[in-house]
Amino acid sequence: xxxxTSDKVFSFFNYFFLAIIALLILYPLYxxxxxxxxxxxxxxxxxxxxxxxxxxxxxxxxxxxxxxxVNGFINTLKYTxxxxxxxxxxxxxAAYPLSxxxxxxxxVIMAIFVFTMFFGGGLIPTYLLIRDLGMIDTFWVMVIPNxxxxxxxxxMRTFFQTTIPLELQESxxxxxxxxxxxxxxxxxxxxxxxxxxxVLFYAVGHWNSYFHALIYLSDKDNFPLQLxxxxxxxxxxxxxxxxxxSESFLKQQLSVEGLKYAVLIVSNLPMMILYPFLQKYFxxxxxxxxxxx
Amino acid sequence: xxxxxxxDTSIQVDNISKKKxxxxxxxxxxxxxxxxxxxDLYLLITPVIAYFIIFHYLPLYGIQIAFKDxxxxxxxxxxxxxxxxxxERFFDSYYFWxxxxxxxxxxxxxxxxxxxxxxxxxxxxxxxxxSKFKKFVQTVIYAPHFLSTVVVVGMLILFLKxxxxxxxxxxxxxGTPIDFITEPGWFKTLYVFSxxxxxxxxxxxxxxxxxxAVDHSQHEAAMIDGASRLQRIWYINIPAIMPxxxxxxxxxxxxxxxxxxxxxxxxxxxxxxxxxxxxxxFVYRSGILEAQxxxxxxxxxxxxIINFIMLVMVNYFAKKINKTSLW
Numbered sequence: 001x002x003x004x005t006s007d008k009v010f011s012f013f014n015y016f017f018l019a020i021i022a023l024l025i026l027y028p029l030y031x032x033x034x035x036x037x038x039x040x041x042x043x044x045x046x047x048x049x050x051x052x053x054x055x056x057x058x059x060x061x062x063x064x065x066x067x068x069x070v071n072g073f074i075n076t077l078k079y080t081x082x083x084x085x086x087x088x089x090x091x092x093x094a095a096y097p098l099s100x101x102x103x104x105x106x107x108v109i110m111a112i113f114v115f116t117m118f119f120g121g122g123l124i125p126t127y128l129l130i131r132d133l134g135m136i137d138t139f140w141v142m143v144i145p146n147x148x149x150x151x152x153x154x155x156m157r158t159f160f161q162t163t164i165p166l167e168l169q170e171s172x173x174x175x176x177x178x179x180x181x182x183x184x185x186x187x188x189x190x191x192x193x194x195x196x197x198x199v200l201f202y203a204v205g206h207w208n209s210y211f212h213a214l215i216y217l218s219d220k221d222n223f224p225l226q227l228x229x230x231x232x233x234x235x236x237x238x239x240x241x242x243x244x245x246s247e248s249f250l251k252q253q254l255s256v257e258g259l260k261y262a263v264l265i266v267s268n269l270p271m272m273i274l275y276p277f278l279q280k281y282f283x284x285x286x287x288x289x290x291x292x293x
Numbered sequence: 294x295x296x297x298x299x300x301d302t303s304i305q306v307d308n309i310s311k312k313k314x315x316x317x318x319x320x321x322x323x324x325x326x327x328x329x330x331x332x333d334l335y336l337l338i339t340p341v342i343a344y345f346i347i348f349h350y351l352p353l354y355g356i357q358i359a360f361k362d363x364x365x366x367x368x369x370x371x372x373x374x375x376x377x378x379x380x381e382r383f384f385d386s387y388y389f390w391x392x393x394x395x396x397x398x399x400x401x402x403x404x405x406x407x408x409x410x411x412x413x414x415x416x417x418x419x420x421x422x423x424s425k426f427k428k429f430v431q432t433v434i435y436a437p438h439f440l441s442t443v444v445v446v447g448m449l450i451l452f453l454k455x456x457x458x459x460x461x462x463x464x465x466x467x468g469t470p471i472d473f474i475t476e477p478g479w480f481k482t483l484y485v486f487s488x489x490x491x492x493x494x495x496x497x498x499x500x501x502x503x504x505x506a507v508d509h510s511q512h513e514a515a516m517i518d519g520a521s522r523l524q525r526i527w528y529i530n531i532p533a534i535m536p537x538x539x540x541x542x543x544x545x546x547x548x549x550x551x552x553x554x555x556x557x558x559x560x561x562x563x564x565x566x567x568x569x570x571x572x573x574x575f576v577y578r579s580g581i582l583e584a585q586x587x588x589x590x591x592x593x594x595x596x597x598i599i600n601f602i603m604l605v606m607v608n609y610f611a612k613k614i615n616k617t618s619l620w
Contacts, residue, residue: 007522014420021414022433025490028448029436031458046461094341097334104327109338116345118601121352122593123573124580128369129352145348148341179333208441211555215581226443230559233447237454238562241475260451264444271439279435283498 036060036261043261059262069263071221072228079224080206083143087202088195090148091156096183098153099160113150123215130216141216142224152198155285159194160187197285200278207270225267233260359591372587379591388575396571396596399557400549402485408545410493412538415500416526434494446559449487450474474560477568484560499541503534543611547604550596572596 035043039054047053063069097103098110120126126145135141164187172182188195210226217223271278328335354369359379361372383389414434421427437445452458453473460470473479507530515525554573561569572592580589 010522011420014417015423015426018414018417018421018426018430021493022430025437025494026433028452028490032448032451044456046458046465049458090341090344093337097331097338100331100334102327103331103334104324109342112342113345116349119353119597120349121355122590122597123576124586124590124593125352125355125358126348127581128355128358128586129348147344147348179331180337183337204439208439208443210441210443215577226441229441229443229447233443234450234559237450238474241454241472241562241564260447264447268440268444275436275439278439279432282438283435287502 032261032264036265059259060266062259063262063266066259066263068220068223068228068231069225069266072223072225073266075222076207076225078139079142080203082139083146083206084199084202086143086147087149087152088198091152091198092183092188092195094148094153095156095160096187099157099164101166113153117150127215136216137219137222139222142212142222145216146212149202152201156191156194156198159191164190193281193284196277197281200274200281201285204271204278229263229267232263356590356594358587359594361587363587363590375587379588380595382588383592383595388570391567392570392572392575395568396550396552396573399481399484399552399571402481403488403552404545404549406485407488407492407496408542410489411496412500412534414493415497415504415534416530418497418501419504419530420522420526431494434497436494437491438495440491442555442559445487445491446556449483449560453483475562475564477565480560480565480568484556488556500534500537503537504530507533539611543604543607546607548600550603551600 031049034050034052035048036059037052037055037057038048039056040059042048042053094113098106100106121129130136130141130145135144168186169182172186177185208226210224210230213222213224213227214230217227358369358372360374360376361369362375362378363369363372418427418430421430450457453460455470455472459473463470471479473483511529512525515529520528550572552571552573554571554577557569557571558574558577561574573596576589576593576596579585579592
């Protein structure tokens with residue numbers, strides 16, 4: 001090839017820039033991990049920048065002693081488990097009938113669902129509705145108003161249509177098997193990959209969301225972890241920057257400094273453990289969705 | 294002769310109307326048949342339909358309070374109509390132009406930076422032959438997608454505050470620390486580049502997928518003709534993913550006025566308000582915090598209408614120029 005030198009130069013820069021991009025993403029993440037094990041003084045003076053300095057686990061101890069964080073963690077765990085359970089069941093309940101060609105009216109029902117992706121009442125009318133339903137500050141407000149996502153119904157319906165053989169369902173029907181039994185005994189066992197995708201999609205969504213809780217929860221005992229994180233990491237810092245800081249405040253700042261990094265780690269622990277699965281299944285689910293959409 | 298022809302047509306007309314009747318009749322019988330056979334499927338989907346009606350269609354009914362003075366004790370229906378009062382108040386208010394400027398500013402800035410970068414990354418990753426390196430880079434750059442907005446903004450503050458890592462580096466090189474978080478001038482840049490940091494990897498997936506569909510024989514032919522890799526990217530790969538780029542551009546450009554609430558709200562503070570106040574945070578403040586329900590519904594409705602018009606317009610132009618569109 002006549003352009004081989006220019007191709008080699010191109011290849012070198014390609015690898016070089018990709019490595020820089022990867023580093024730019026990795027370093028902040030790595031810094032947080034390293035800082036969470038370090039003595040806070042070294043972080044404030046800038047002596048810790050690569051390896052943990054003054055290694056200790058005090059920050060983690062403080063995280064687990066902090067009642068708000070522990071309580072938030074438990075709340076988030078509850079919202080995520082129940083929420084995801086409701087999400088997945090509702091998604092199956094909608095996606096299976098819609099996947100059946102002999103289900104009359106499926107286009108109309110699909111249109112009813114898809115319409116809501118483009119038009120909504122907006123924040124205030126939705127808030128007023130939920131207030132009128134008496135759901136403010138209840139457990140249910142965290143799991144019911146977001147019970148199902150249209151996009152995920154589409155993904156699951158596409159999966160049912162393309163991967164579950166129709167003949168299998170038809171022969172079961174001839175054998176006198178009812179629709180619900182076909183769904184439970186034949187379709188669902190064959191759909192585990194897409195169910196895994198759904199569980200992950202919804203669970204990550206619940207784990208990371210704060211907006212819903214911000215609007216519909218006011219009782220601190222119900223706060224999910226993300227709202228507690230917001231108070232510690234963002235509100236606390238912003239208040240500090242705006243108010244003039246006093247001597248005692250500085251001391252207090254020093255004590256929470258290390259905790260901030262540790263709480264970042266703790267709050268993302270489930271995600272870190274699940275990341276290999278997340279990556280694999282998320283990309284897969286994303287693909288099924290985008291091909292159809 | 295004529296009579297026969299007339300007769301003939303009348304028979305035809307008759308046939309057509311009969312067919313029509315048959316169609317509507319068969320619609321009914323189809324529904325009845327399907328319902329008898331699949332009644333359990335209808336039962337299965339009923340709760341989901343009920344959910345959509347309650348949580349997505351009932352709020353549509355509540356939009357009317359944008360044209361009313363909502364009084365809680367009277368309810369939505371019995372509150373008095375006031376016409377365009379709330380819209381006029383919004384258009385005349387001191388905030389109006391600031392909100393438009395910020396919302397549009399953040400939207401366009403994001404579109405200009407966040408949109409092209411994933412395309413470049415996908416093109417670069419596609420050229421990597423070492424599969425281990427490729428896998429490593431992908432694993433790293435997808436990771437921030439799974440972090441919550443609170444975590445990303447929290448990290449941003451930890452790194453950029455007055456005694457954070459970045460300012461330590463600045464002072465190390467003899468500069469003076471910058472108040473990134475409270476300085477209005479920095480807000481949009483921080484917003485956009487932290488967004489790039491979080492989403493560039495994930496957004497590149499769709500282009501990578503489109504690139505796998507490129508016909509390899511085209512590349513071979515180009516190589517025989519002596520095309521360099523850059524030339525092959527420019528003349529083969531980019532045209533191949535152009536439809537994907539256009540569709541995603543339409544979607545992104547259409548939502549240029551719908552800057553998300555979540556991140557802006559977290560990055561906002563009383564000092565950078567002049568640059569960070571956008572329509573969605575304004576709706577939250579005036580609606581949820583100050584309980585001006587009718588007014589903030591009107592502001593939100595105004596925003597949705599603008600968004601919809603934008604989407605339709607961008608789609609129209611894309612159709613004219615590129616013959617690719619959403620509908």
